[in-house]
Amino acid sequence: MQLESKVPSGPLTEKWSKYRGEQKLVNPANKRKFTLICVGSGLAGAAASASLGELGYNVKCFCIQDSPRRAHSIAAQGGINAAKNYPNDGDSIWRLFYDTIKGGDFRSREADSYRLAEVSAAIIDQGVAQGIPFARDYGGLLANRSFGGAQVSRTFYARGQTGQQLLLGAYSSLSRQIATGKVQMYNRREMMELVMVNGKAKGIIVRNLITGEYESHAGDAVLLCTGGYGNVFYLSTNAESCNCGAAVKAWRKGALFANPCFTQIHPTCIPNSGDYQSKLTLMSESLRNDGRVWVPRKKGDKRAPNEIPESERWYYLEEKYPSFGNLVPRDVASRNAKQVCDAGHGVGPTGYAVYLDFADAIKRDGRDVVERKYGNLFDMYLNIVDDNPYETPMMMYPASHYTMGGLWVDYELQSNIPGLFVLGEANFSVHGANRLGASALMQGLADGYFVIPYTVAPYLASIYGEAGQVKEDNPAFKEATQQVDDGFKKLMSINGNRTPDSIHRELGKVMVDKVGMARNEAGLKEAIDKIRALRDEFWKNLKVPGILDDFNKNVEKAHRLADYLELAECMALDALTRQESCGCHLREESQSPEGEALRKDDQFAHVSAWEYTGFNKEPKLHKEPLVFENVELTQRSYK
């Protein structure tokens, strides 16, 4: 299979304007002949639905929650990057691009990452026009901060609720289009199947989560904006309903899944406290701007943090990485936390936590400044852990947070299935093997507001004669519905004695231990065996009480877990075949003599895109070579 990235020719800095100038347009009178299906209402989906509705397309938008405003994007705290250079500290489109591609350890396409940086500034303009109350300075201009790994202040924020405010901005634009009738919104629906006619994506089957009914929806193109698969780890910072289902459905239909092993483990989450734990709460990494990370120098030191004198505290990040200190990228921070805990320096009841200390910041800036910056995060911590971070240092440990991998897309965000586009966290395109903090919000909105309105047009223009031709009465819908129903009936008939959660928790442990931050060949092979065994266990011993035609959370969970159990194996396989350390992941066999991650550009400067070959069959690997014409591949060093 030839993977055609469709990157326009010409100099990097001119590709996007050239593309926009030369691409085919759909004339305004014809836009209304097309119906676009948008699955997801997070930043990517809401922005896309609103913008496409404004242009005159008919849009049908779907989400799992009871309102589009509740998509997982709402939980993002820290901020959103944009190359505005308002602080005059040396930022530029080029620098944001370079930081993105370098941060991703040179495993993304230059052109896609450059375009992201290029459109970033317009996102902030759009947000302000929508009435998003971004933080401001005394003069009334927008405030910026520096965020995980950046040496410039390019991050815009709205208290600790940036994702909420950006999503509510997109939701308000979406609501306006719903009111005009250009967008039809379908809440509490979960996509169960991608419907293809003559090799093109032409619709979806959804399950109504209240009644259990299946519904058919036909359209001229399908946009998946369904977020990431971080919940494969069971415990993660993601919301409960985050799932890989829509992507896996498309994968089974032939869409390639790219770089599934590239997942991000966030360094600052509240540690696990017991087996009942249902999620891990993220503490925004903006905390690392002012908090200092340390552990006791002495192994197994059980003293309370305040009793440990300065000289016996090990500020391991500041010591190891003097120029970046506590602001090293996420993977470096996470890996080091794991290493110090594995070595016995960890704190807290499980020994798997490190301190994040604000005492110096409070001394320097005063409690009220710290409170204004981080007040809500501190309150959140106090409530969950029952410990006051103004007085004792917080405890933190890394947790699964974000997935850089996702469905393979070309420069137009189109997958290898014609008519199937993928936006936001659900695609793989711009972050390579690691994402910079505050760049996911930027990407979701860039894809939705500023990329897809242009890149969907050439496809639609090419199928102009077919506009609106495929309808819900096409036999493909009936057939797909039947398959979906057969699948559910099979799940319900297993009637064993394990709940979906209990199996999922076990899968999560395997993934964290063997397919997480640090991995090796033996461990990955073991993981694959264990995942297969769990999949067997699932299909032999699952129990789903209640009935299908009802609001039934266990049906939802069981169905999502079935998809995770397939994707998990592909993740492990992807990790196994990538015999290099890169981005977030340390491949233990690939380290420098000093124990730092070693990338192998001669063998692995490619995108690994996996083709589904059938249930219980090994997926097939395709490679898209990555060509770097504008940046020099350097090994990262944050020393």
Add this chain to the structure above:
Amino acid sequence: MSDTINITLKVWRQKGADDKGHFETIPVKDVETHMSFLEMLDTVNEQLALEGKDIIAFDNDCREGICGMCGCLVNGIAHGPLKAMTLCQLHMRKFSDGDTIAVEPWRAKAFKVVKDLVVDRSPLDKIIQAGGYISANTGGAPDANSLPIPMEVAEKAMDAAACIGCGACVAACPNASAMLFTSAKVSQLALLPQGRPEAAKRAINMIRTHDACGFGNCTNERECEAVCPKEIKITNIARLNREFIKASIGSDVM
């Protein structure tokens, strides 16, 4: 390290909007006090599932107090006994051994029960669709810093914008009014210069839709403010009223 308590749940069970519904009593033993309230419900549901029984339906998603998806009445109080907190953030350490805890869905004319503790809050979306936006199409926005906004104004707008749309204000109000919700959005946008051009039309259309959805009037009971997990102030309702009066007198959009 954490303690355990024994509690008795009285949970509202209702098959759907047409079912009458009833309380079911479920004793729950050895609840770890470090658990969140929803984790406690999870463990109850795991047990019910293993016994082959229908699990308790409740809404939730983020479990960190921001999506607004969770919420029920706990001992008659929306989101439970603690101030400024959603149900998903409530922890079992706030309860004592031997407690009986009543758990019910939001009760309001405009919110139909979907199942057990789950209600239909789509009328809140309808209110936003009636005008809770600034009509700014994608693409044409001027540079973000071309419009300086005093920090205090931006902060006030942010206070109002913090609303998570959970519906607790409606559940707490004796009139089942959604005025706190409506006023939060109207205030956010009315405070900001970008929102002024449509302020009059917005206030009128949102209030009309609010009433048409079956939400009651505000009679200043302040119950909404007391339960709001994001501490949205009822001064927003005063601002909404001012906007509404201004709009009614001075405009042709009535």
